[in-house]
Amino acid sequence: MPTTDYPHPAVTVDLVLMTVHDGALCVLLQRREAEPFAGCWVVPGSFVRIDEPLDAAAQRTLADKAGLASAWLEQLYTFGEPGRDPRERVITVAYFALLPEADLAAAVAGRADLALAPIAVAWTGEEGGPVAALGPGGTPLTLGFDHARILGLAVQRLRGKLGWAPVALALVGEHFTLRELQAVNEAILGRALNKPAFRKRMVDSGWIEATGEKESRGAFRPAELYRAAQSSN
Amino acid sequence: MPTTDYPHPAVTVDLVLMTVHDGALCVLLQRREAEPFAGCWVVPGSFVRIDEPLDAAAQRTLADKAGLASAWLEQLYTFGEPGRDPRERVITVAYFALLPEADLAAAVAGRADLALAPIAVAWTGEEGGPVAALGPGGTPLTLGFDHARILGLAVQRLRGKLGWAPVALALVGEHFTLRELQAVNEAILGRALNKPAFRKRMVDSGWIEATGEKESRGAFRPAELYRAAQSSN
DNA sequence: GCAATAGTGTCTTTCAGACACTATATC
DNA sequence: GATATAGTGTCTGAAAGACACTATTGC
Numbered sequence: 066m067p068t069t070d071y072p073h074p075a076v077t078v079d080l081v082l083m084t085v086h087d088g089a090l091c092v093l094l095q096r097r098e099a100e101p102f103a104g105c106w107v108v109p110g111s112f113v114r115i116d117e118p119l120d121a122a123a124q125r126t127l128a129d130k131a132g133l134a135s136a137w138l139e140q141l142y143t144f145g146e147p148g149r150d151p152r153e154r155v156i157t158v159a160y161f162a163l164l165p166e167a168d169l170a171a172a173v174a175g176r177a178d179l180a181l182a183p184i185a186v187a188w189t190g191e192e193g194g195p196v197a198a199l200g201p202g203g204t205p206l207t208l209g210f211d212h213a214r215i216l217g218l219a220v221q222r223l224r225g226k227l228g229w230a231p232v233a234l235a236l237v238g239e240h241f242t243l244r245e246l247q248a249v250n251e252a253i254l255g256r257a258l259n260k261p262a263f264r265k266r267m268v269d270s271g272w273i274e275a276t277g278e279k280e281s282r283g284a285f286r287p288a289e290l291y292r293a294a295q296s297s298n
Numbered sequence: 299m300p301t302t303d304y305p306h307p308a309v310t311v312d313l314v315l316m317t318v319h320d321g322a323l324c325v326l327l328q329r330r331e332a333e334p335f336a337g338c339w340v341v342p343g344s345f346v347r348i349d350e351p352l353d354a355a356a357q358r359t360l361a362d363k364a365g366l367a368s369a370w371l372e373q374l375y376t377f378g379e380p381g382r383d384p385r386e387r388v389i390t391v392a393y394f395a396l397l398p399e400a401d402l403a404a405a406v407a408g409r410a411d412l413a414l415a416p417i418a419v420a421w422t423g424e425e426g427g428p429v430a431a432l433g434p435g436g437t438p439l440t441l442g443f444d445h446a447r448i449l450g451l452a453v454q455r456l457r458g459k460l461g462w463a464p465v466a467l468a469l470v471g472e473h474f475t476l477r478e479l480q481a482v483n484e485a486i487l488g489r490a491l492n493k494p495a496f497r498k499r500m501v502d503s504g505w506i507e508a509t510g511e512k513e514s515r516g517a518f519r520p521a522e523l524y525r526a527a528q529s530s531n
Numbered sequence: 532g533c534a535a536t537a538g539t540g541t542c543t544t545t546c547a548g549a550c551a552c553t554a555t556a557t558c
Numbered sequence: 559g560a561t562a563t564a565g566t567g568t569c570t571g572a573a574a575g576a577c578a579c580t581a582t583t584g585c
Contacts, residue, residue, distance in 0.1 A: 072348045073306035076378075076389055115305045115387050119378040143376045143391050145309075145352040154348050156309055156391075158376050191462070229424075244537080261539070262574045269573095284584035285535040477564080494566070495547050517557030518562040 074145070074154040078122045079110035079212070081141065081161040081219040082131060084169040085236050085252045089183040090223075092198055092216060093131060093169055094206065096178045101151050102209030106180070106198065108216070110157060123160040131172040137163040137235035142218055149211050161219040163235035182206060186220055186255055193221035223253055231272035234293045242280055242288040243267060307378070307387040311355045312343035312445070314374065314394040314452040315364060317402040318469050318485045322416040323456075325431055325449060326364060326402055327439065329411045334384050335442030339413070339431065341449070343390065356393040364405040364412075370396040370468035375451055382444050394452040396468035415439060419453055419488055426454035456486055464505035467526045475513050475521035476500060 082093040094106040109130035113122040119140070127133050138160055145156035173179045182198035185205070195213040197205040208216070226232050227250060236249045247263050267273055274294045279287040315326040327339040342363035346355040352373070360366050371393055378389035406412045415431035418438070428446040430438040441449070459465050460483060469482045480496050500506055507527045512520035 071345060073308050074348060075306050076309065112304060115307060116380050118380060140375060142373060143352065147349050147351060259575050286537045286582035288537055492548050519555035519564045521564055
């Protein structure tokens with residue numbers, strides 16, 4: 066592995082920032098001003114600095130673009146087709162990040178170039194494939210670069226990890242009810258779940274613990290509030 | 299995402315070529331001649347050319363370093379710590395590849411700089427961690443760069459995929475018996491499997507189909523030979 | 532007591548592990 | 559028929575879905 070004089074590609078990180086809003090899995094998209102793909106929507110990204118670890122570049126992008134300090138952040142896949150950016154060779158390391166709805170809504174508020182778009186998934190199971198992101202009228206947004214494919218892979222990975230990792234906890238607040246957690250899971254999977262089975266699985270998993278406090282929403286029995294267990298990280 | 303004048307990092311692909319030999323999961327390692335890490339063992343890799351897709355670079359490395367035309371090849375993870383190569387910033391996209399024992403043994407034969415090293419895994423379950431590669435005397439080889447970590451992630455991914463993807467089929471020949479397939483699975487997982495359950499799972503999975511032919515090894519009942527089903531890809 | 536949601540008990544089905552059994556080849 | 563491995567039937571236990579039931583709050 067000697068050093069070479071061959072031209073080096075540019076390397077970026079792209080962030081698929083996801084949350085669940087109104088029962089739908091949503092992603093934060095940014096409207097591009099400049100060419101190429103001006104007017105199209107893309108996931109936020111930035112160039113990796115020459116002395117910066119990849120995870121740090123993702124963290125920095127999270128702070129710059131969304132004003133967010135912390136999130137469940139995980140490397141997704143690296144895309145490097147030569148033609149994916151018409152200007153120069155750009156290899157992008159895609160990350161996906163999960164945030165509670167409130168955090169992401171705050172980041173979007175007052176920013177005309179940002180949108181929280183519901184994701185429309187046509188496939189089911191493990192095959193995967195590209196997905197569409199919907200605009201205000203329910204019409205699909207035009208995504209720039211290969212970001213429809215990146216989004217599709219993010220959804221696929223998220224669905225796959227739901228069963229064996231506490232990723233759903235990153236999408237609810239610090240305190241949450243089992244009903245909220247189940248709703249988040251159902252939004253991600255796109256199908257209804259069985260209530261007793263879900264509750265048993267969650268409680269037995271060791272990911273969550275009861276706080277002893279209750280949530281009161283109206284004229285009916287209040288729900289127990291849970292929080293992420295210490296070891297769930 | 300404008301173009302920039304910032305310095306670009308070098309990008310490489312590294313290949314974790316694995317097979318099962320003598321009941322042990324093994325990896326193809328190459329002894330480095332040059333500094334840094336001269337005398338250490340590393341997984342084969344090469345620079346990504348400026349007009350070359352990442353998958354094509356992995357495929358080319360497979361052909362150059364191991365003389366192999368085809369294998370189960372899958373992107374693993376991208377490693378980009380600034381200090382991982384002391385010469386310059388090198389971001390590497392790691393792939394793992396699975397080959398039948400015979401193919402990899404042929405690649406190593408007569409090459410003093412290549413070795414097929416058994417992998418010693420200390421952990422179990424899902425945590426993962428770095429692993430050791432063993433030399434002829436059973437002593438651990440000194441691995442260069444961050445390749446112990448790359449190897450560890452490859453083992454973790456391989457173990458994780460065993461249950462729901464037909465990866466084990468890439469490690470046996472075109473025709474194989476269920477006993478051979480089970481032995482491969484056991485070598486990867488590092489634990490014994492239940493025979494009836496394994497057979498039922500394999501047959502029900504749809505990944506394999508019976509050929510109608512038999513394998514005769516001695517004075518006992520011959521085993522049915524199977525092959526990968528068409529849809530198992 | 533009524534309404535509405537929270538939470539649970541129980542039955543059934545499905546699947547994997549354990550174990551012992553039957554099957555089939557060569558000698 | 560002895561032997562060694564291939565392959566299967568059956569029991570058991572764990573986990574999930576279906577469904578109905580009980581529990582608790584405000585009004």
